[in-house]
Amino acid sequence: MLQLNHIKKEYKTGDLVQKALDDVSLNLRDNEFVAILGPSGSGKTTLLNVIGGLDRYDSGDLIINGISTKKYTDRDWDSYRNHTIGFVFQSYNLIPHQTVLSNVELALTISGISGAERRSRATKALEQVGLGDQLHKHPSEMSGGQMQRVAIASVLAMEPEILLLDEPTSQLDPQGSEEVFHTVELLAKTGITIFMIEQKMEKLASYCDRILLLHEGKQIAFDTPEKIFSRSDLADLGICPPYATRYCKEQNILRPDGTYPVTVDDVQKVLKAGIDKVAALPQLADPVYRNVAENRFTVNDLHFSYTEDHPIFEGFRLSLDQRPTAIIGQNGAGKTTLVRLLKGLLKPASGTILYK
Numbered sequence: 001m002l003q004l005n006h007i008k009k010e011y012k013t014g015d016l017v018q019k020a021l022d023d024v025s026l027n028l029r030d031n032e033f034v035a036i037l038g039p040s041g042s043g044k045t046t047l048l049n050v051i052g053g054l055d056r057y058d059s060g061d062l063i064i065n066g067i068s069t070k071k072y073t074d075r076d077w078d079s080y081r082n083h084t085i086g087f088v089f090q091s092y093n094l095i096p097h098q099t100v101l102s103n104v105e106l107a108l109t110i111s112g113i114s115g116a117e118r119r120s121r122a123t124k125a126l127e128q129v130g131l132g133d134q135l136h137k138h139p140s141e142m143s144g145g146q147m148q149r150v151a152i153a154s155v156l157a158m159e160p161e162i163l164l165l166d167e168p169t170s171q172l173d174p175q176g177s178e179e180v181f182h183t184v185e186l187l188a189k190t191g192i193t194i195f196m197i198e199q200k201m202e203k204l205a206s207y208c209d210r211i212l213l214l215h216e217g218k219q220i221a222f223d224t225p226e227k228i229f230s231r232s233d234l235a236d237l238g239i240c241p242p243y244a245t246r247y248c249k250e251q252n253i254l255r256p257d258g259t260y261p262v263t264v265d266d267v268q269k270v271l272k273a274g275i276d277k278v279a280a281l282p283q284l285a286d287p288v289y290r291n292v293a294e295n296r297f298t299v300n301d302l303h304f305s306y307t308e309d310h311p312i313f314e315g316f317r318l319s320l321d322q323r324p325t326a327i328i329g330q331n332g333a334g335k336t337t338l339v340r341l342l343k344g345l346l347k348p349a350s351g352t353i354l355y356k
Contacts, residue, residue, distance in 0.1 A: 024060075024219045034193075036195060036212045051164060085164060101135040143175075143331060156187070202244075295319050297342060303316075
């Protein structure tokens with residue numbers, strides 16, 4: 001379906017030349033889920049834009065369904081973007097006062113699709129992402145993961161052959177991320193080819209078919225998650241493999257093909273198969289702080305809300321000492337609000353925050 005042959009792309013600013021893509025070649029299979037991995041500035045977004053027709057490559061060739069794009073006109077590129085490609089970005093871009101169904105129908109309206117077909121395609125797309133029972137909700141009534149699935153449905157309603165996702169879970173909590181990854185995995189099985197830029201290694205290891213590893217615009221490898229995360233040069237490339245792989249490297253736990261497991265399930269299977277293998281607990285570093293802890297922040301009976309009908313904290317109490325503390329919770333739980341209150345950037349409605 002899609003081939004990239006020796007794609008190169010440069011950006012020029014005065015005398016400075018930045019090689020964004022330097023000889024990237026790929027041959028994609030239908031209904032394949034491909035992750036693009038690399039540190040900042042490695043060319044991930046540029047590659048996604050070239051595949052999506054938003055950026056033109058300087059040399060090489062992008063071949064779509066056996067047809068070269070070297071001689072594509074502006075009209076050809078417009079047709080390609082409108083009928084073959086679907087983009088999903090980090091932000092949801094939903095209209096708050098419109099229902100979920102209306103949001104998905106919007107792109108179809110702009111494309112001139114008739115009312116009956118709009119409704120049918122939008123409903124089907126929402127069912128595909130598991131939101132068929134929430135057509136008449138508004139975005140404000142949904143979680144971050146659900147809103148991102150609505151954004152995916154808006155793209156699916158256009159019936160693209162290739163879906164491009166640029167870090168769609170970067171603003172989501174673990175549950176929302178799981179919802180999006182599971183949705184994308186199911187979509188890949190329907191025949192859609194998927195490219196996703198993502199930094200959540202554990203998720204990539206569990207869901208994608210192959211990983212494209214980029215560094216400074218160069219294609220380092222294009223292979224299965226097991227082979228990519230078993231490489232010895234990942235630290236030099238700015239990549240931290242999944243925890244399961246790091247643990248297996250520590251314990252020298254290998255799969256039959258000589259690669260390291262990349263998921264917890266894989267580790268369990270390897271250990272069950274190797275009866276003589278005994279796995280030890282991972283070695284933990286010395287505690288960061290050994291001395292007696294003393295309180296630094298004391299929060300008493302804290303009340304705070306952005307609006308009268310939506311309280312964030314009610315009677316909240318907390319003591320923090322000088323040891324490192326993590327604040328966890330789902331989107332909207334109040335994590336960022338709490339930090340802003342502790343820093344004095346927000347003022348509580350009542351209660352006290354004492355700093356020693």
